Amino acid sequence: xxxxxxxxxxxxxxxxxxxxxxxxxxxxxxxxxxxxxxxxxxxxxxxxxxxxxxxxxxxxxxxxxxxxxxxxxxxxxxxxxxxxxxxxxxxxxxxxxxxxxxxxxxxxxxxxxxxxxxxxxxxxxxxxxxxxxxxxxxxxxxxxxxxxxxxxxxxxxxxxxxxxxxxxxxxxxxxxxxxxxxxxxxxxxxxxxxxxxxxxxxxxxxxxxxxxxxxxxxxxxxxxxxxxxxxxxxxxxxxxxxxxxxxxxx
Amino acid sequence: xxxxxxxxxxxxxxxxxxxxxxxxxxxxxxxxxxxxxxxxxxxxxxxxxxxxxxxxxxxxxxxxxxxxxxxxxxxxxxxxxxxxxxxxxxxxxxxxxxxxxxxxxxxxxxxxxxxxxxxxxxxxxxxxxxxxxxxxxxxxxxxxxxxxxxxxxxxxxxxxxxxxxxxxxxxxxxxxxxxxxxxxxxxxxxxxxxxxxxxxxxxxxxxxxxxxxxxxxxxxxxxxxxxxxxxxxxxxxxxxxxxxxxxxxxxxxxxxxxxxxxxxxxxxxxxxxxxxxxxxxxxxxxxxxxxxxxxxxxxxxxxxxxxxxxxxxxxxxxxxxxxxxxxxxxxxxxxxxxxxxxxxxxxxxxxxxxxxxxxxxxxxxxxxxxxxxxxxxxxxxxxxxxxxxxxxxxxxxxxxxxxxxxxxxxxxxxxxxxxxxxxxxxxxxxxxxxxxxxxxxxx
Ligand SMILES: Nc1ncnc2c1ncn2[C@@H]1O[C@H](COP(=O)(O)OP(=O)(O)O)[C@@H](O)[C@H]1O
Ligand SMILES: [Mg+2]
Numbered sequence: 001x002x003x004x005x006x007x008x009x010x011x012x013x014x015x016x017x018x019x020x021x022x023x024x025x026x027x028x029x030x031x032x033x034x035x036x037x038x039x040x041x042x043x044x045x046x047x048x049x050x051x052x053x054x055x056x057x058x059x060x061x062x063x064x065x066x067x068x069x070x071x072x073x074x075x076x077x078x079x080x081x082x083x084x085x086x087x088x089x090x091x092x093x094x095x096x097x098x099x100x101x102x103x104x105x106x107x108x109x110x111x112x113x114x115x116x117x118x119x120x121x122x123x124x125x126x127x128x129x130x131x132x133x134x135x136x137x138x139x140x141x142x143x144x145x146x147x148x149x150x151x152x153x154x155x156x157x158x159x160x161x162x163x164x165x166x167x168x169x170x171x172x173x174x175x176x177x178x179x180x181x182x183x184x185x186x187x188x189x190x191x192x193x194x195x196x197x198x199x200x201x202x203x204x205x206x207x208x209x210x211x212x213x214x215x216x217x218x219x220x221x222x223x224x225x226x227x228x229x230x231x232x233x234x235x236x237x238x239x240x241x242x243x244x245x246x247x248x249x250x
Numbered sequence: 251x252x253x254x255x256x257x258x259x260x261x262x263x264x265x266x267x268x269x270x271x272x273x274x275x276x277x278x279x280x281x282x283x284x285x286x287x288x289x290x291x292x293x294x295x296x297x298x299x300x301x302x303x304x305x306x307x308x309x310x311x312x313x314x315x316x317x318x319x320x321x322x323x324x325x326x327x328x329x330x331x332x333x334x335x336x337x338x339x340x341x342x343x344x345x346x347x348x349x350x351x352x353x354x355x356x357x358x359x360x361x362x363x364x365x366x367x368x369x370x371x372x373x374x375x376x377x378x379x380x381x382x383x384x385x386x387x388x389x390x391x392x393x394x395x396x397x398x399x400x401x402x403x404x405x406x407x408x409x410x411x412x413x414x415x416x417x418x419x420x421x422x423x424x425x426x427x428x429x430x431x432x433x434x435x436x437x438x439x440x441x442x443x444x445x446x447x448x449x450x451x452x453x454x455x456x457x458x459x460x461x462x463x464x465x466x467x468x469x470x471x472x473x474x475x476x477x478x479x480x481x482x483x484x485x486x487x488x489x490x491x492x493x494x495x496x497x498x499x500x501x502x503x504x505x506x507x508x509x510x511x512x513x514x515x516x517x518x519x520x521x522x523x524x525x526x527x528x529x530x531x532x533x534x535x536x537x538x539x540x541x542x543x544x545x546x547x548x549x550x551x552x553x554x555x556x557x558x559x560x561x562x563x564x565x566x567x568x569x570x571x572x573x574x575x576x577x578x579x580x581x582x583x584x585x586x587x588x589x590x591x592x593x594x595x596x597x598x599x600x601x602x603x604x605x606x607x608x609x610x611x612x613x614x615x616x617x618x619x620x621x622x623x624x625x626x627x628x629x630x631x632x633x634x635x636x637x638x639x640x641x642x643x644x645x646x647x648x649x650x651x652x653x654x655x656x657x658x659x660x661x662x663x664x665x666x667x668x669x670x671x672x673x674x675x676x677x678x679x680x681x682x683x684x685x686x687x688x689x690x691x692x693x
Contacts, residue, residue, distance in 0.1 A: 075577070075578050075579065075580045089574070091572070093567070093571035093572045093575050093638075094571050094638070095570065095572075095639060101575075104576070105580040105581055106580075107564060114555070114559040115564060118480045118482070
């Protein structure tokens with residue numbers, strides 16, 4: 001794996017909000033077909049870090065995609081590099097239906113140049129049939145959906161457009177055990193297709209199960225990055241709570 | 251009437267709304283099969299009630315072709331602007347400047363066609379109305395775009411920017427002519443304000459109505475076929491049939507009413523002389539659909555297409571529903587704001603053409619209080635100030651309800667101060683009903 005070019009490298013990323021160093025000199029990377037977990041307390045800076053990759057925030061630092069330095073100034077730039085994001089807040093327009101949200105910013109158009117809502121709904125039905133077969137509320141605004149249904153719309157949006165780099169910010173926060181299991185299977189499947197995934201998750205066990213490596217953050221700083229096969233649950237918890245890598249703690 | 255206090259202490263109106271919601275639940279099967287949303291039904295219901303009440307009070311003088319023709323012409327200017335205000339309010343902004351902007355544009359364009367263009371081309375030259383109309387729309391679009399730029403890129407709240415515009419344009423309007431009234435306007439330009447000459451006339455009105463009705467039927471059938479082609483559920487045939495007949499029927503009925511309003515003898519003589527027609531005894535001409543109404547209907551159709559069928563419209567609603575989500579989806583919400591206010595300005599330009607042409611004169615008071623009428627029309631038509639919700643047809647019906655109230659009260663002899671009081675109360679009441687309705691239906 002070492003000889004491969006990383007899909008993404010983020011080097012020396014920094015951003016602060018009004019004097020608060022939300023992300024302070026953090027470097028992480030991600031290889032094709034790899035799942036990297038991002039761990040840390042609430043407010044550690046995980047969401048802020050990945051928002052610099054998805055174009056939502058502009059910090060300083062260098063971002064490389066497939067070894068080439070890129071400038072990501074806005075979400076359109078990120079989409080150009082096939083970086084797709086499931087935001088923690090889901091980022092859904094509550095007043096629009098599932099199809100309108102799924103295709104927001106990338107609508108399907110008729111030859112006459114108008115929105116092709118029927119085609120978008122048909123595509124949405126297809127992908128939802130794969131991700132969440134119970135989903136039926138295709139013409140309701142997403143405000144009428146349950147937390148889990150909303151989450152599956154956000155997931156469908158990230159998966160539909162052939163992501164090469166997928167960012168999942170607490171994707172199972174609103175899901176029940178069954179749906180969580182489905183997301184775990186989806187992650188395995190996407191990984192097998194060679195997609196690289198940043199997975200932010202509170203559940204250390206889920207990270208142990210799904211990830212190849214994990215980067216732990218605390219107070220905006222990177223505590224360290226470890227290979228999952230080399231560590232235990234307790235090692236990860238120690239990194240999160242104490243802010244020390246297993247080596248240092250010993 | 252005394253009302254027993256309700257447990258939640260809100261009284262008679264709350265009970266009425268609860269009944270309404272219940273009625274809606276019960277009638278759901280029928281109307282939901284028809285696919286008409288209940289808010290539209292409610293607004294049409296309110297309009298019908300207003301019309302019938304005034305017709306009864308005036309002893310049948312309200313629902314006459316003459317009065318309905320006047321109503322349609324009086325509504326046009328505010329309704330045109332209300333369609334643009336929907337987009338502004340849907341994206342959580344407001345535009346307080348449209349009344350003053352209408353006045354400023356009206357005065358500038360009037361001065362242009364009264365003082366400047368006749369000097370250049372000669373009085374009554376055929377190109378004057380085209381240059382004047384184009385200038386009005388371009389001027390509105392530019393003023394609006396500038397306001398939108400301050401709102402979108404400099405992040406000054408729309409309330410403040412357009413409050414500034416409200417004052418600036420009213421002042422600027424005075425400077426254009428040092429307060430002098432401009433009249434008379436170009437004769438062709440005046441046709442866009444309605445009146446005996448400013449209509450399609452009988453034959454053209456029928457053609458217009460038939461083309462519109464056929465277009466409506468074809469579009470509805472095409473949409474049905476497309477949906478069925480994708481395997482989506484479509485309405486039952488009877489429901490589709492009722493809707494199609496309703497749409498076509500309403501259009502033709504409207505044309506028929508407008509074609510039943512005879513042109514007065516004096517105006518007939520004037521028209522006959524200018525067109526070189528020999529008038530014979532017993533000859534009657536009818537108005538037909540007024541040109542400002544044709545403009546309004548065109549604007550309504552175009553704006554509806556923009557709202558429902560274009561990326562621009564989709565982004566407006568997405569931004570109104572969740573600005574952050576829109577931004578994260580790659581929508582340039584700042585540029586969107588500029589476009590929305592530019593469009594609002596262009597529509598204000600069109601409204602200014604209608605308003606000044608109708609009066610055949612522009613004085614410094616033109617457009618006063620129009621911003622409030624426009625906002626009220628959009629809001630009565632179901633546009634939520636919290637953003638994300640609002641329809642073009644709703645705003646147009648809202649404008650029609652407001653104008654019906656005002657004209658109705660005037661014809662009953664209610665004096666102007668009381669008219670204001672009633673309209674003000676109705677506005678607050680309508681919005682409250684809408685809020686309770688949304689809460690009850692969980693929208
Ligand atoms: N837009 C913002 N404005 C101000 N502070 C912010 C903003 N976004 C994040 N922060 C701050 O940055 C820190 C990291 O937040 P976040 O990245 O959301 O943490 P995590 O996702 O790890 O829970 C927090 O202190 C948060 O308050
Ligand atoms: Mg977070």
